[in-house]
Amino acid sequence: MSxxxxxxGRPLREQEQFSLNDDRRVKVLSPGALVVKRFLRNRLAxxxxxxxxxxxxxxxxxxxxxPYGEDEQFYTYEYLEKExxxxxxxxxxxxxxxxxxxxxxxxxxxxxxxKNKGETSFEDKGVKYEIIAEGDDFLSITADGEPLTVASRxxxxxxxxxxxxxxxxxxLVASAEEQSSFEVDGTAYELxxxxxxxxxxxxxGSVSRFVVQPAQTGTKIPDGFKEAVAQAIAAExxxxxxxxxxxxxxNYKLTWKPATESWSVxxxxxxxxxxxxxxxxxxxxxxxxxxxxxxxxxxMYGGRVSLIIGFxxxxxxxxxxVLFGGISGYFGGWVDNLIMRIVDVFYCIPSMPxxxxxxxxxxxxxxxxxxxxxxxxxxLGFLGWPSIARLVxxxxxxxxxxxxxxxxxxxxxxxxxxxxxxxxxxVIPQLIVICTMSLGSTIITEATLSFLGLGVKFPFASWGxxxxxxxxxxxxxxxxxxxxxxxxxxxxxxLGFNFVGDGLRDAFxxxxxx
Amino acid sequence: xxKFIIKRVALSALILLCVTFIIYGLLRCLPGxxxxxxxxxxxxxxxxxSYEEWIAQLNEQYGMDKSIVPGYFVWFKDAVRGQFGDSWxxxxxxTQKFSEVIWLxxxxxxxxxxxxxxxxxxxxxxxxxxxxSRADYGITAAALVGISLPTFFFATILKLVFSVxxxxxxxxxxxxxxxxxxxxxxxxxxxxxxxxxxxxxLVIVSVGSLMRYTRTNMLEVLNSDYIRTARAKGLSxxxxxxxHAFRNTLIPLVTIVGGSLPTLFSGALITETLFSIPGIxxxxxxxxxxGDIPFSMFYLAFMAxxxxxxxxxxxxxxxxxxxxxxxx
Numbered sequence: 001m002s003x004x005x006x007x008x009g010r011p012l013r014e015q016e017q018f019s020l021n022d023d024r025r026v027k028v029l030s031p032g033a034l035v036v037k038r039f040l041r042n043r044l045a046x047x048x049x050x051x052x053x054x055x056x057x058x059x060x061x062x063x064x065x066x067p068y069g070e071d072e073q074f075y076t077y078e079y080l081e082k083e084x085x086x087x088x089x090x091x092x093x094x095x096x097x098x099x100x101x102x103x104x105x106x107x108x109x110x111x112x113x114x115k116n117k118g119e120t121s122f123e124d125k126g127v128k129y130e131i132i133a134e135g136d137d138f139l140s141i142t143a144d145g146e147p148l149t150v151a152s153r154x155x156x157x158x159x160x161x162x163x164x165x166x167x168x169x170x171x172l173v174a175s176a177e178e179q180s181s182f183e184v185d186g187t188a189y190e191l192x193x194x195x196x197x198x199x200x201x202x203x204x205g206s207v208s209r210f211v212v213q214p215a216q217t218g219t220k221i222p223d224g225f226k227e228a229v230a231q232a233i234a235a236e237x238x239x240x241x242x243x244x245x246x247x248x249x250x251n252y253k254l255t256w257k258p259a260t261e262s263w264s265v266x267x268x269x270x271x272x273x274x275x276x277x278x279x280x281x282x283x284x285x286x287x288x289x290x291x292x293x294x295x296x297x298x299x300m301y302g303g304r305v306s307l308i309i310g311f312x313x314x315x316x317x318x319x320x321x322v323l324f325g326g327i328s329g330y331f332g333g334w335v336d337n338l339i340m341r342i343v344d345v346f347y348c349i350p351s352m353p354x355x356x357x358x359x360x361x362x363x364x365x366x367x368x369x370x371x372x373x374x375x376x377x378x379x380l381g382f383l384g385w386p387s388i389a390r391l392v393x394x395x396x397x398x399x400x401x402x403x404x405x406x407x408x409x410x411x412x413x414x415x416x417x418x419x420x421x422x423x424x425x426x427v428i429p430q431l432i433v434i435c436t437m438s439l440g441s442t443i444i445t446e447a448t449l450s451f452l453g454l455g456v457k458f459p460f461a462s463w464g465x466x467x468x469x470x471x472x473x474x475x476x477x478x479x480x481x482x483x484x485x486x487x488x489x490x491x492x493x494x495l496g497f498n499f500v501g502d503g504l505r506d507a508f509x510x511x512x513x514x
Numbered sequence: 515x516x517k518f519i520i521k522r523v524a525l526s527a528l529i530l531l532c533v534t535f536i537i538y539g540l541l542r543c544l545p546g547x548x549x550x551x552x553x554x555x556x557x558x559x560x561x562x563x564s565y566e567e568w569i570a571q572l573n574e575q576y577g578m579d580k581s582i583v584p585g586y587f588v589w590f591k592d593a594v595r596g597q598f599g600d601s602w603x604x605x606x607x608x609t610q611k612f613s614e615v616i617w618l619x620x621x622x623x624x625x626x627x628x629x630x631x632x633x634x635x636x637x638x639x640x641x642x643x644x645x646x647s648r649a650d651y652g653i654t655a656a657a658l659v660g661i662s663l664p665t666f667f668f669a670t671i672l673k674l675v676f677s678v679x680x681x682x683x684x685x686x687x688x689x690x691x692x693x694x695x696x697x698x699x700x701x702x703x704x705x706x707x708x709x710x711x712x713x714x715x716l717v718i719v720s721v722g723s724l725m726r727y728t729r730t731n732m733l734e735v736l737n738s739d740y741i742r743t744a745r746a747k748g749l750s751x752x753x754x755x756x757x758h759a760f761r762n763t764l765i766p767l768v769t770i771v772g773g774s775l776p777t778l779f780s781g782a783l784i785t786e787t788l789f790s791i792p793g794i795x796x797x798x799x800x801x802x803x804x805g806d807i808p809f810s811m812f813y814l815a816f817m818a819x820x821x822x823x824x825x826x827x828x829x830x831x832x833x834x835x836x837x838x839x840x841x842x
Contacts, residue, residue, distance in 0.1 A: 044655060344525075345532045350817035352783055353802060354537070357810055360803045361544035444664050448784060451666045470670050473685065477678045487667035494662035502658065 035429075038507040045503020051496035055489065059303030068294040070301040071459045074284075075292065076275040083215040084252065084267035086260075087229050090209050093137065093151040096172075098165040103141070103149040111141060111151065135176030140169065152176075156197070157226055158205040163197070167205075171197050175207045196227065206230070215264075229254070229265065277479050287481045290469055291458075295481060299489055302461035307493070309377055309456070310443045314435050316381025321388025322431070326419045328389065329396030340393070343386040351383045352445075359454025369457040376455055380442060391434060395427045429508035436501035440494040447490055463490045519830060526822040533818045534593075534811075538586045541807050542578075548602050548805035549573060576602070578807075589811065599808040603801050608812045611797065618688065619781035619793030622709055626716040627778060631771065634721050638728025639763070642736060643755055653725065660722030669715045669788045676711060683711050686790040712789045716782055727770065728763065735762045765836050773828030776820040 018025045029037065039045055063070070097103045107124060114122045114131055121130045130142045139151040147169065154175055156168040163171075167184050174182040174191050181190045190198040197205040208230045212221055225242055232240040232254055243249045251268045274292030278284055286295035328339035358379055362372055399405065400423065408418045449455030450464025458465065466486040470476040476483070553568035562568070573579045577588065577599075592599065598608040641653040677685045684690060688708045689701075696704055735741065736759055744758045745751075781795030790796060794813070801809035 044651065044658075341529070344529050345536070348529055348533045348818045348821050349536065350814055350821070353798065353810070353814055353817060354540070356783075356799065357541065357544070357802045360805065364545050364550075364805065440662060444662075447664050448666055451664075452784075452787070464664075464666075467667060467670070476670060476674060483667075483670065487664065487671070490664055490667060491659075491662055494664070495659060498658045498662050502654070 035507045039503050042503040042506060044499045045507070048496045048499025048503065051492050052500060055303060055493045055496060056307070058489075059300055059307055062300035063297070063304060066294070066297040066300055068297040070297065070461060071291075071293060072297070073292045074275040074278075074288055074294070075272055076278075077270055078273050079268045080271050081253065081266045082269045083264060085215055085221060085225075085229075085265045086213050087233070087254075087263040087265060088211045088213070088261070090153050090155060090211050093139070093153060094155055095149050095151050096156065096165065096168055097149040098147060101143075101148055108151075111139070115139070134173055138172060138176045154195075154207050154209055155211065156205055156207050161204070163205045167197075171205070171207055195230070203227075212265075229263075233263065277475070277482070280481050286485055287479070289466070289482055290472075290475070295466075295485070298461045298466060299463070299485060302463045302466055302486065303489055303493070305373075305456055305460055305462045306443050306446060306464070306490070309373070309380075309446050309462075310439045312377045313380040313384065313442045313446075314439050316377065317384040317388055317438065318431065318435055320381070320385035322392055322420075322424060322427075324385070325389035325392025326396060326424055329393035330400060330415070330419050330423065332397075336393070339389070343389050346383065346386040349383065354383070355379060355445075355449060356452070356454055359449060359452075363454070369460055373456055373460065376446070376449070380445060384438065384442070387438075388431070388434060391430055392424070392427050395430060396423050399423055399426050429504075433501050433505045433508065436497050436504060440497035440501070443490070443494055443497070463487075515833065518833070519826075522826055522829065526826060530815075530818055530822060531590075534590070534815050535586055537814045537818075538589060538811060539582050541811060542582050542585060544805075548807070549576065549578065576807075593815065598812040601801060601806055601809040603804050603806040603809065604797075608808050611809070612794065612812065612816075615792055615794050615797045616779060616781075618791065619786070619795060620778055622713060622786075622791065622793060623716070623778040623780075623782060625709070626713045626720075626782075627774065629713070629717045630721045630724055633717070634724035635728050635767065638725045639732055639755070639760060641725070641729045642732030645733065650729075654729070657722035657725040657729075660718050660720070661726075663719055665715060665719050665784045666788055668719060669711070669785060672711050672715060684708060688791050708789075709791070712782070712785050712791055715785050715788075719785075724770075728767065731766045732759065732763045735759045738762075765832075768835050769828040769832045772831040773824040775827065776823040780817055780820050 095103055095108060107129070110122050110124060111129075111131060114120070120132070121128060123129070127143050129148070130145075132140050132142065134140050134150075137153045140147060141149050141151065147165075150169050150172055152172050154172060156163065156171050164184075167189065170182045170184045171189065171191060174180075174189075175195065179191065181188060183189065187199065189204075191207070192198060195207040196203045197207065206227050208226065210226060210230050210233065212226045212229055214221055222242075228240060228242045237254065239251065239253050241249055241251055253266045253268075254263050255266070256263055275288050276290055276292050278288040278292075280287045284294050284296065286299065289295050289298060324339050324343070328336045358375075362375065367375065396419075404422065405418070408422050413422070446455055446462065447464030447467070450457075450462045451468050453465070453468060456462035456465055463486045467483045467490075469479075470483045549569065549572045553565055553572055556562055556572075557565040557568045563571075570579075577585065580588065589599075596609065600606065601608045601611055604611045637653050641650045644650050673685055677683050684707075688705055690704050690708070693701060693704055736755075741754060741759055744754045749758075779794070781793045781798070783795040783799055785791075786793045786795035787799045798809065798813040801813070
């Protein structure tokens, strides 16, 4: 025989001569090899296998290669337009009252009444008030001959130290009479064309028609800001820069709002934010999600979670199913009856609603996401075993009547060994098929639960909870890269399992022609 | 036959008893967030009783003060008389809410089921008769894609394409914005329009399994001896397939279709929730998430009854349709 096979250490196939009834004339394949051969002939099954391999590499090796972590967040500087102040052109009389005196709204109303009647004086509580028209829309009021208040559309605002009433009054008069200088208490002031009040070449205040109010209470409008706004409005600029007393420069935008007849000033503020919903680019191939995490990395870790959950659930299911199915099928009688009634009960429990209720309860108990994942696997596994138990029992019922079982009995092998060493291995083909198929459906169930927010929770990624973002309709319509890739990964994986399961079913079936 | 049915019904009743007890026990063991939340709100009102007092009062009011076993028997006694209590979330009797929403689910599932039959059976037969042809591969692959599609993902894609991009349908709900102004025909059309996407989702996601079932059974029949005999007699291929083979394929099909009839009432939990269709699925989803025990209990028991009913129907139909089963 060795002469035939070897010639100078090399096999010589061509020269081999066998007799007609020699086994070596026919290529003999083991049953396993036949199954593999049949499986590889099925194009869909091979395609499914390839899909699975790709997804496994993507999920388990991808996470290692990816430069980012599962929950690494990315930040960016962003310029936000923040409402800073509102500017209104003053159209009504505003009162500026001398220091230490009061001019309440009652008196203001009386002024208006007197003005409407054309009177120039009125009395209130024994005090005689006189109204003097100093110019258009500019009144001054004296109480018993002493200057008390001025009413004007123009407003004098101070830069730095608050200007005294006398200075304000004089400035308003000068502005109304279009003079370029005035004098108060021996100090000379100048009034330039833009309405700035200068004292010795330095701006101390201004006369303008604009009122600036901060958009948020508590914000202090810096000195000189109003002048800058007035200038910008006068020059019809839409943008201007303004440096406050400390020299910090800011960009501001002016927009006219016709509805309220006012300008709004927005400030550009630089903020440090999560880099959310970033479109795909070189650094983040699939962009970033709502928390500023790299989408591709999330997908890889999500795949790992989905696949691991799928496998553990199927292992639990199969373990329980084989155990109960094996015992039930082998012993028959009342044991079989009891176990099958338990199976019937489990079959009848509506699993999806029950898992939803349990998920909601875990929400109420605020279970830690990691422990929650464990519970999820246990629940899914515990609800899934009856179908496997039925399959195993059915197969074993017919197998145990065969001769090899009588032989094991005759050999005195103990019962557990008879069931799990001699019966179960004969069920393995069907088991592999049903496990492959149920891997796919388990992954879908887990994804659905995570999508509803009742399965795997943040910070863990799962394909389902990545797609969960579409509950925000804006994300659904504008950020395809958030949810389409996750859905495609899910589809490819489940499809892979189903193709392979289908192919295995055909390959294991000895009746198949091919 | 009669004895068989009676035995099966009695067994089903026993299983139902076990199932409802397990569900009841589970629901009671879980922290009922509903009562706690309500007690919290009530106790925060000015001058209200303390949280503990409210909890005690609400527990008594809702019949939650009994322990599980006596509580279950109270529930069971009422349930047998058709009283399932008041829903906590919807504040109406459970059965009233149920009768409001069930028909929408039934219509939706019914249409979807009819479409599934119309698509799945012919395609399954074609795939089986032309086994390993391009058509067979195409149909098998399409069926598997349908099975593998996660409902929520597919529904979202449909929404994106048909609601957002094309604007043909609304994103959510069963009625449009101007529903109140429409006449009765318009109202019907409006509702129909809103059901298109949910039904499309249901059909595409679940048509695959029926298609594969048809194909498998048809293949089995085509491999049997009497088909070979029919061919040997020289019958036309058309007659062999549609007269001899298809009628035998109908046996398992009729049983599975009959068995599916009760599940038409079960609603489509996920699809209804995704499209906010106020059927039994969506209504129960909201009740379950908010911890509404009476409604959840009713819904789960109802689902259990449906499962038992469909098993029973398919078993009986199998005996009715297939004479071979009856003889043995």
